[in-house]
Amino acid sequence: MEVPGFKGAAVEAGIKYQGRLDLGLIYSETACVPAAVFTTNVVKAAPVLDSIGLLAESEGFRAIVVNSGNANACTGLRGLEDCAEIRKKAAGLLGCGENEVFVASTGVIGAFLPMERYLDGVEMACHALSENGLMKVSEAMLTTDTRPKVAMREVENRGSAIRIFGMAKGAGMIGPNMGLPQATMLAFVLTDAVVEGSFWQEILEKGVDASFNRITVDGDTSTNDTVLALANGKARNHVLDGYGELSKSFSLALSEVLESLAEQIVMDGEGATKCVRVMVRGAATNEEARACARAISNSPLVKTAFFGGDPNWGRILAAAGRSGASFDPAKVNILVGDVLLVEKGMTVGQEAEEKAAVQMKRHMFTVQIDLRAGKSDYSMLTCDLSVEYVRINADYRT
Amino acid sequence: MEVPGFKGAAVEAGIKYQGRLDLGLIYSETACVPAAVFTTNVVKAAPVLDSIGLLAESEGFRAIVVNSGNANACTGLRGLEDCAEIRKKAAGLLGCGENEVFVASTGVIGAFLPMERYLDGVEMACHALSENGLMKVSEAMLTTDTRPKVAMREVENRGSAIRIFGMAKGAGMIGPNMGLPQATMLAFVLTDAVVEGSFWQEILEKGVDASFNRITVDGDTSTNDTVLALANGKARNHVLDGYGELSKSFSLALSEVLESLAEQIVMDGEGATKCVRVMVRGAATNEEARACARAISNSPLVKTAFFGGDPNWGRILAAAGRSGASFDPAKVNILVGDVLLVEKGMTVGQEAEEKAAVQMKRHMFTVQIDLRAGKSDYSMLTCDLSVEYVRINADYRT
Numbered sequence: 001m002e003v004p005g006f007k008g009a010a011v012e013a014g015i016k017y018q019g020r021l022d023l024g025l026i027y028s029e030t031a032c033v034p035a036a037v038f039t040t041n042v043v044k045a046a047p048v049l050d051s052i053g054l055l056a057e058s059e060g061f062r063a064i065v066v067n068s069g070n071a072n073a074c075t076g077l078r079g080l081e082d083c084a085e086i087r088k089k090a091a092g093l094l095g096c097g098e099n100e101v102f103v104a105s106t107g108v109i110g111a112f113l114p115m116e117r118y119l120d121g122v123e124m125a126c127h128a129l130s131e132n133g134l135m136k137v138s139e140a141m142l143t144t145d146t147r148p149k150v151a152m153r154e155v156e157n158r159g160s161a162i163r164i165f166g167m168a169k170g171a172g173m174i175g176p177n178m179g180l181p182q183a184t185m186l187a188f189v190l191t192d193a194v195v196e197g198s199f200w201q202e203i204l205e206k207g208v209d210a211s212f213n214r215i216t217v218d219g220d221t222s223t224n225d226t227v228l229a230l231a232n233g234k235a236r237n238h239v240l241d242g243y244g245e246l247s248k249s250f251s252l253a254l255s256e257v258l259e260s261l262a263e264q265i266v267m268d269g270e271g272a273t274k275c276v277r278v279m280v281r282g283a284a285t286n287e288e289a290r291a292c293a294r295a296i297s298n299s300p301l302v303k304t305a306f307f308g309g310d311p312n313w314g315r316i317l318a319a320a321g322r323s324g325a326s327f328d329p330a331k332v333n334i335l336v337g338d339v340l341l342v343e344k345g346m347t348v349g350q351e352a353e354e355k356a357a358v359q360m361k362r363h364m365f366t367v368q369i370d371l372r373a374g375k376s377d378y379s380m381l382t383c384d385l386s387v388e389y390v391r392i393n394a395d396y397r398t
Numbered sequence: 399m400e401v402p403g404f405k406g407a408a409v410e411a412g413i414k415y416q417g418r419l420d421l422g423l424i425y426s427e428t429a430c431v432p433a434a435v436f437t438t439n440v441v442k443a444a445p446v447l448d449s450i451g452l453l454a455e456s457e458g459f460r461a462i463v464v465n466s467g468n469a470n471a472c473t474g475l476r477g478l479e480d481c482a483e484i485r486k487k488a489a490g491l492l493g494c495g496e497n498e499v500f501v502a503s504t505g506v507i508g509a510f511l512p513m514e515r516y517l518d519g520v521e522m523a524c525h526a527l528s529e530n531g532l533m534k535v536s537e538a539m540l541t542t543d544t545r546p547k548v549a550m551r552e553v554e555n556r557g558s559a560i561r562i563f564g565m566a567k568g569a570g571m572i573g574p575n576m577g578l579p580q581a582t583m584l585a586f587v588l589t590d591a592v593v594e595g596s597f598w599q600e601i602l603e604k605g606v607d608a609s610f611n612r613i614t615v616d617g618d619t620s621t622n623d624t625v626l627a628l629a630n631g632k633a634r635n636h637v638l639d640g641y642g643e644l645s646k647s648f649s650l651a652l653s654e655v656l657e658s659l660a661e662q663i664v665m666d667g668e669g670a671t672k673c674v675r676v677m678v679r680g681a682a683t684n685e686e687a688r689a690c691a692r693a694i695s696n697s698p699l700v701k702t703a704f705f706g707g708d709p710n711w712g713r714i715l716a717a718a719g720r721s722g723a724s725f726d727p728a729k730v731n732i733l734v735g736d737v738l739l740v741e742k743g744m745t746v747g748q749e750a751e752e753k754a755a756v757q758m759k760r761h762m763f764t765v766q767i768d769l770r771a772g773k774s775d776y777s778m779l780t781c782d783l784s785v786e787y788v789r790i791n792a793d794y795r796t
Contacts, residue, residue, distance in 0.1 A: 044719075076744050218699060300616040300787075301791055314507020315507070317507070317621075329440060347509070386788060387792075389698075390787070394702045394703070
């Protein structure tokens with residue numbers, strides 16, 4: 001997958017992993033208009049702080065350096081200095097400004113980057129840039145992910161097309177936070193559109209809220225969550241500023257790219273065997289709908305029942321009941337797929353449970369809970385909690 | 399363990415399990431002063447609703463019927479009628495009022511009680527009552543628990559002793575909620591003290607807040623959480639009303655009983671191999687201290703790291719960072735046991751991590767995080783998240 005004007009490369013820098021790509025570089029021939037959202041965690045990794053600083057002082061961006069295996073989080077002043085050194089190195093080789101390069105990291109918290117190997121990796125990557133190298137970057141940014149996550153949409157523009165390409169990583173420490181905007185792990189969006197900066201930021205925030213903010217693997221919000229979006233203007237379209245049909249189509253296409261990436265993250269959640277859409281309907285307020293969806297989607301008991309394929313609706317109802325949402329339990333309906341399992345707070349019967357259990361054998365299914373307390377809906381994507389999740393995370397670091 | 403004036407019995411009623419005690423009866427020769435706290439979950443099981451109703455209309459209580467295997471939750475009007483029938487049956491056999499009998503249930507949500515077997519069980523239990531039968535009740539109330547949980551304290555009173563005996567069950571769906579008072583699963587406290595009703599309620603609430611409300615296994619708050627406390631007055635002490643040394647000693651002893659039971663619940667948490675005290679220090683406010691302790695104690699990533707014995711402090715700091723507590727990450731200290739692992743937000747070094755890893759091999763250890771943002775502390779007990787937890791809960795019902 002290619003986007004005009006962008007190049008990519010990835011190398012084995014040996015940052016933590018051996019024998020696999022772990023350092024990626026995205027490069028644009030021309031200066032890009034940026035948009036970005038970051039973790040709301042109080043504890044922000046050095047590259048997040050570094051990027052926030054850059055966005056405050058720079059306007060055009062040319063490159064993103066990304067690594068896996070080390071998050072460069074909780075590394076103090078040295079972590080920030082390392083980011084600056086990486087930017088300087090890349091800028092020197094690429095012939096752009098030090099303030100035109102983003103750095104993004106994911107991996108273990110609390111360790112310093114192995115700078116010698118890192119900078120060697122940057123140099124190798126700069127020399128390896130190519131139009132079809134973006135897919136390799138999507139591989140280099142993976143940690144416990146089992147596969148790359150990419151998405152592409154094209155928006156028709158007077159006979160030619162504007163492209164939006166996204167890549168993401170994230171398999172654990174995935175949980176939406178209350179704050180907005182909030183992103184989940186790393187995602188990069190590249191487009192050749194000409195887009196006005198504030199509109200670009202606005203639709204990115206909206207899109208992230210409807211995608212990455214609605215997924216959960218384990219409810220843990222990372223220190224490194226970052227979504228960076230770069231628009232290089234190569235498509236030479238009329239500037240997208242929020243007015244007109246093209247702005248609307250573009251915004252929609254961006255949402256689709258982000259939603260696709262978010263869904264791929266859940267499908268590849270650590271140890272996940274199933275992806276479940278949790279839909280809360282009829283909550284009294286939007287906040288309660290959201291709180292209820294979050295409580296169900298993050299409940300270990302609900303998630304282990306998903307793993308076991310057990311239509312244990314009592315756990316779903318109990319999670320809703322402790323979520324802070326106000327409702328009358330005697331009115332609630334619950335469906336798994338299209339099977340009505342609970343009507344007015346009580347079981348529909350054994351036959352319905354058996355039908356629901358069949359639905360729950362699928363890799364993807366929907367759980368709907370209608371609180372019948374109002375008009376607010378909210379939906380989230382979650383995955384099951386498996387034996388493998390525990391194995392992965394008990395062994396992750398040591 | 400015996401308490402003057404109380405008798406107990408347990409039988410195999412075959413409510414769900416076969417070949418094990420699943421129905422217990424606690425009986426007092428004389429009318430008892432009650433105190434109670436219940437789940438804050440919006441979804442309350444029939445016996446919880448039934449007991450709340452009784453407490454509003456009755457003053458003296460004589461008995462508690464408890465069963466495992468079926469929670470009688472989400473069972474609508476029929477669930478409430480079943481409670482009334484159980485009370486009627488027990489009252490008839492025991493020669494007391496229908497409104498002097500509590501019913502408590504734990505187990506699967508959403509199924510009706512098998513009333514014929516249940517009432518036969520009540521009859522058998524009424525005939526089997528004995529002074530040393532209380533221990534058997536503590537067995538009959540277990541579900542996924544692997545062992546009974548009991549605690550006893552004596553308070554000196556003019557050469558003789560006032561007894562406080564507690565029993566509890568609870569291994570999963572254990573999570574404190576924001577509301578107060580709030581209890582966790584089932585616990586019964588029996589004493590022969592003469593105690594004034596409002597003082598009894600007051601110290602029970604305080605004690606629960608410092609014990610059951612500070613433990614978590616999976617953060618899920620049950621629909622059936624109940625703590626019932628009965629004081630039968632057999633000790634003939636001066637009435638305990640909150641004034642004087644005896645009231646103080648009694649209150650302290652009650653706290654110790656509740657804390658012991660709470661600790662036993664965590665130690666026997668579903669699949670738990672380790673019990674961990676999470677101590678948050680130096681938070682800006684009490685609420686933030688509590689939120690921070692809860693976020694760390696419920697984080698799947700932190701809990702799997704506990705399971706793996708991995709001093710992965712980055713996950714602890716990340717959980718603190720998303721908890722809503724305000725602090726400067728560059729000031730935070732983290733200790734495992736007495737090993738300083740993180741100083742001013744950064745790792746102390748490899749040697750410290752190795753020492754911490756040794757501490758984490760123990761069945762019980764402490765994690766301290768000092769946010770250095772204020773003067774508020776809060777501590778909680780949690781357990782690790784093991785492969786076995788997932789197995790138990792994926793298989794629990796079907």
